Amino acid sequence: MVFTPSFSNYLLALGDYVLGHAISRILTTLFLVSGMSANSVAEVFNPQSFTLDNGMQVVVVTNHRVPVVTHMVWYKVGAMDEPPGKSGLAHYFEHLMYKGTKSLKPGEFSATVARNGGRENAFTSQDYTGYFQSVAVDRLPLMMKIEADRMTNLVLNDEIIEPERAVVIEERRSRTDNNPSAMLGEQLNTVLYQNHPYRIPIIGWREEIESLTRDDLITFYRNWYAPNNAILVISGDVTIDDVRPLAEKYYGVIPSRPLPKRVKWIEPPLKADRQVVLENERVRQPSWSRRFIAPSQVHGATEHAYALQVLGEILSGGATSRLHRKLVVERKIAVSAGGWYSGRSRGPGIFGFYISPAPGGDVEKTGAAMAAEIDLLIEKGVTDQDVAKAVQRLQDSAIYARDSYRTPARILGGALAIGRTVENVEAWPEHIGAVTKDAVNRAIAAVLKDRKSVTALLLPKPTT
Amino acid sequence: MYSFRKSWFRSLGMVLFGVAFILMSTTPSHAVKVEKVISPGGVVAWLVRDHSIPITAMEFSFRGGAASDPAGKTGLASMATSLLDEGAGALDSQAFQGKLENLSVRMSFSAGLETVRGSFKTLNRNRAEAVELLRMALNEPRFDAEAIERMRRQITVGLKRKSTDPNVLASRIWRRAVFGEHPYARPVDGTLGSIGDITATDLRKFVADRLARENLLVGVVGDITPTDLAPLLDQIFGGLPASTPPSGLKDAATGAEGETYVVQMNIPQSVVVFGHKGVKRKHPDYYAAYVMNYVLGGGGFSSRLYHEVREKRGLAYSVYSYLNPMQRAALITGGVATRNDQVAQSIAIIREEWGRMRDTGPNEQELGDAKTFLNGSFPLRLSSTGSIARMLVAMQYHDLGQDYIDHRHEFIDAVTLADVKRVARRLLDPKQLTVVIVGKPEKIEPTADAPDIES
Numbered sequence: 078m079v080f081t082p083s084f085s086n087y088l089l090a091l092g093d094y095v096l097g098h099a100i101s102r103i104l105t106t107l108f109l110v111s112g113m114s115a116n117s118v119a120e121v122f123n124p125q126s127f128t129l130d131n132g133m134q135v136v137v138v139t140n141h142r143v144p145v146v147t148h149m150v151w152y153k154v155g156a157m158d159e160p161p162g163k164s165g166l167a168h169y170f171e172h173l174m175y176k177g178t179k180s181l182k183p184g185e186f187s188a189t190v191a192r193n194g195g196r197e198n199a200f201t202s203q204d205y206t207g208y209f210q211s212v213a214v215d216r217l218p219l220m221m222k223i224e225a226d227r228m229t230n231l232v233l234n235d236e237i238i239e240p241e242r243a244v245v246i247e248e249r250r251s252r253t254d255n256n257p258s259a260m261l262g263e264q265l266n267t268v269l270y271q272n273h274p275y276r277i278p279i280i281g282w283r284e285e286i287e288s289l290t291r292d293d294l295i296t297f298y299r300n301w302y303a304p305n306n307a308i309l310v311i312s313g314d315v316t317i318d319d320v321r322p323l324a325e326k327y328y329g330v331i332p333s334r335p336l337p338k339r340v341k342w343i344e345p346p347l348k349a350d351r352q353v354v355l356e357n358e359r360v361r362q363p364s365w366s367r368r369f370i371a372p373s374q375v376h377g378a379t380e381h382a383y384a385l386q387v388l389g390e391i392l393s394g395g396a397t398s399r400l401h402r403k404l405v406v407e408r409k410i411a412v413s414a415g416g417w418y419s420g421r422s423r424g425p426g427i428f429g430f431y432i433s434p435a436p437g438g439d440v441e442k443t444g445a446a447m448a449a450e451i452d453l454l455i456e457k458g459v460t461d462q463d464v465a466k467a468v469q470r471l472q473d474s475a476i477y478a479r480d481s482y483r484t485p486a487r488i489l490g491g492a493l494a495i496g497r498t499v500e501n502v503e504a505w506p507e508h509i510g511a512v513t514k515d516a517v518n519r520a521i522a523a524v525l526k527d528r529k530s531v532t533a534l535l536l537p538k539p540t541t
Numbered sequence: 542m543y544s545f546r547k548s549w550f551r552s553l554g555m556v557l558f559g560v561a562f563i564l565m566s567t568t569p570s571h572a573v574k575v576e577k578v579i580s581p582g583g584v585v586a587w588l589v590r591d592h593s594i595p596i597t598a599m600e601f602s603f604r605g606g607a608a609s610d611p612a613g614k615t616g617l618a619s620m621a622t623s624l625l626d627e628g629a630g631a632l633d634s635q636a637f638q639g640k641l642e643n644l645s646v647r648m649s650f651s652a653g654l655e656t657v658r659g660s661f662k663t664l665n666r667n668r669a670e671a672v673e674l675l676r677m678a679l680n681e682p683r684f685d686a687e688a689i690e691r692m693r694r695q696i697t698v699g700l701k702r703k704s705t706d707p708n709v710l711a712s713r714i715w716r717r718a719v720f721g722e723h724p725y726a727r728p729v730d731g732t733l734g735s736i737g738d739i740t741a742t743d744l745r746k747f748v749a750d751r752l753a754r755e756n757l758l759v760g761v762v763g764d765i766t767p768t769d770l771a772p773l774l775d776q777i778f779g780g781l782p783a784s785t786p787p788s789g790l791k792d793a794a795t796g797a798e799g800e801t802y803v804v805q806m807n808i809p810q811s812v813v814v815f816g817h818k819g820v821k822r823k824h825p826d827y828y829a830a831y832v833m834n835y836v837l838g839g840g841g842f843s844s845r846l847y848h849e850v851r852e853k854r855g856l857a858y859s860v861y862s863y864l865n866p867m868q869r870a871a872l873i874t875g876g877v878a879t880r881n882d883q884v885a886q887s888i889a890i891i892r893e894e895w896g897r898m899r900d901t902g903p904n905e906q907e908l909g910d911a912k913t914f915l916n917g918s919f920p921l922r923l924s925s926t927g928s929i930a931r932m933l934v935a936m937q938y939h940d941l942g943q944d945y946i947d948h949r950h951e952f953i954d955a956v957t958l959a960d961v962k963r964v965a966r967r968l969l970d971p972k973q974l975t976v977v978i979v980g981k982p983e984k985i986e987p988t989a990d991a992p993d994i995e996s
Contacts, residue, residue, distance in 0.1 A: 078626060142923075143923045184843070184848070184852060188843050192914065194921075195917070197841075211921045212917075213920065241855060243854075243855030245858075247880065255808045255878075361705055362701045395638070395642055396639075396641075397639045402635065406635065409691070413695070466642070470643075473645035473664060476595065479594055480596065480927070481928075
């Protein structure tokens with residue numbers, strides 16, 4: 078059994094009932110871990126796609142196992158698109174999408190979904206915002222109707238937005254302020270990015286959440302919630318022929334609108350190593366991590382993205398992966414150790430490493446051991462065998478990704494929302510299969526060699 | 542109903558997997574075909590065939606979990622299960638894990654309070670080798686010193702982390718207060734002391750004593766026939782002991798009723814756990830209580846607690862309640878997390894809603910909405926081979942019968958408004974709630990000192 082750091086299990090009470098319009102990297106984390114791929118090359122999900130006259134892209138993945146569907150609308154707007162000084166706007170707005178329209182009273186959206194046996198949620202990331210319902214297939218038209226309705230007819234007034242602002246601030250307390258390791262993560266991002274808005278937390282700075290106005294919210298809505306900035310993904314017991322007339326009926330009638338110009342953010346290389354240290358009285362076990370800015374699938378030196386996915390798998394922290402084997406199993410100085418790559422983002426990706434010392438271990442020394450392993454990786458690179466095994470595992474994971482009717486919708490939506498294409502997702506196993514040892518070693522040289530990074534330390538507060 | 546689609550029957554190979562409950566109050570459809578497979582050696586599995594993907598998923602449980610750990614060995618089941626895939630037969634940990642990784646086998650084991658669970662998924666092209674690895678893990682785990690000490694270090698670090706997690710603390714203190722010395726109060730993953738004391742002998746004895754065929758429940762979903770499955774069941778489970786010594790677990794009384802405990806922690810948001818006695822799974826009132834709880838605090842974005850605490854007043858991001866029926870006790874519990882100066886108000890509202898539900902129950906509309914949700918959303922749980930297999934295990938665990946998936950809606954539909962009102966009156970009592978608050982709550986008077994727990 079391999080213990081890996083968990084990113085988000087701090088809303089657990091007696092059970093694991095986590096409520097909420099979820100936020101942040103939860104989904105991207107899933108993608109990162111589960112990968113997605115297919116063995117039978119060139120057919121991962123076999124989706125079908127078309128674009129409505131108003132520019133809204135529609136993607137359908139058919140799965141007849143159970144007569145249910147997942148209906149998702151992804152907007153290509155996230156926290157990174159917020160105006161300066163308005164952090165938290167995208168996520169706060171996502172909450173307000175449940176607060177009623179010209180024809181639905183506040184709360185009636187969720188009540189309608191529930192009354193029709195549906196489950197729903199929403200999420201906001203730096204790059205996009207998504208809304209979804211899973212329902213019996215015969216309820217799909219109703220879901221499309223009410224989702225299309227709130228794309229244009231939302232009603233916001235102070236009686237509605239004020240209690241929800243308080244909810245969002247409580248959400249911030251639950252996720253971040255109550256949690257030292259989440260606080261450290263937030264601080265880390267402020268120095269990992271010198272320029273890109275990824276440095277600002279998705280949920281926002283509390284002081285700015287408090288100052289967001291109704292006008293800010295409405296402007297954001299008018300700017301970005303348009304069919305030509307949205308993607309409809311439906312996966313489950315439907316075909317494209319079922320969906321087409323419905324999509325035209327409900328979404329096709331919404332006029333497209335000119336979208337604001339997007340800032341083409343660049344992220345200059347770090348010129349100095351940085352270290353972030355958080356000491357907290359509640360920390361009982363220290364940990365060490367290091368992050369490098371990396372290309373993503375669509376940003377920067379994208380030619381390295383597939384090789385970095387393979388490298389991430391090689392270093393993933395799996396039981397026989399080199400970092401885990403050396404540092405946890407052989408040297409016994411750590412309880413977990415690994416590397417990871419996050420590249421499914423509109424802006425820069427991240428290549429990261431983490432290590433958690435064995436009980437009583439010195440965190441600085443343990444971190445130094447990981448740093449030495451990174452140097453060794455840069456010097457020696459990976460082997461053909463490392464690459465072959467990782468490629469096989471990634472490709473196999475695509476077969477598993479087809480198992481759930483929800484997973485294809487999440488993966489396709491997330492890919493399209495950052496600017497990839499259906500063809501690109503479908504060809505993923507081939508691209509992964511084409512990665513060579515040399516390609517991985519070139520990616521290592523590009524991302525890790527002579528590159529500055531941010532090191533983060535989570536430390537117990539010394540008792541006085 | 543919409544005239545969108547009429548074809549309800551989805552072929553899962555030879556099996557019709559039409560889902561009756563989805564039609565709600567309209568025509569019932571064909572049954573989900575759950576087949577019972579009995580191996581030559583007598584191992585039983587429930588199977589749903591699904592030929593859509595070339596994989597085989599198996600979920601299994603052994604009755605008896607952490608609550609059956611011997612006194613002083615709390616965390617034994619959890620530690621033992623963490624070691625089952627850490628070397629078996631002739632393969633040490635690295636060799637065993639290397640095979641799992643190279644074959645893309647997904648195999649994991651875990652311990653709950655009342656069961657030990659296994660989860661297994663393989664590509665069919667690797668099935669023979671994968672099954673053999675599973676057999677080895679269950680029948681020939683090595684418990685090498687290296688692996689034991691490594692797991693001990695990992696569990697120790699995990700326990701230290703949890704020792705300052707307000708959610709974990711609130712939940713553990715609540716259980717300690719309510720269950721006292723009963724094993725239900727123990728943490729599943731042990732304590733720093735008990736984990737330090739567990740030996741290889743304890744771990745071997747755990748496997749010999751507790752992983753027995755009479756306690757075994759197996760669910761399989763995937764591209765496999767009964768004929769192919771039967772010998773695999775014998776291969777995997779046939780070598781396990783037939784029976785297990787009785788656990789000696791007794792019924793658990795619930796105490797600390799009406800008490801409020803505060804554990805001081807320097808955090809901006811208090812974490813609150815509350816609850817009292819509930820209703821067991823096999824009790825005739827279970828479904829009425831289930832529907833009632835949906836209206837009270839179970840129903841996601843539409844429950845009364847959600848509406849009053851979050852939607853209307855913005856006091857919290859998360860507020861909920863749920864039924865927790867166990868073998869030797871039953872609970873209805875819930876939680877909320879809110880700014881320290883809003884704790885008193887939030888708890889007051891929750892008590893008020895608890896009392897309002899007891900006094901007047903739900904209305905017709907709420908009852909109807911609850912039923913349509915609980916029936917309509919049920920098939921959404923059948924989202925993957927693994928989730929269907931887990932349901933097959935749960936159906937066996939609770940003796941629900943092979944045709945439960947088709948008939949579940951009848952239990953929900955049969956619940957009347959009078960049933961829910963009666964059950965709410967009998968079950969709910971805001972004065973009896975045991976409340977644990979971790980944080981720096983303002984304007985809260987604890988009724989007693991919080992019980993000690995070992996970290």
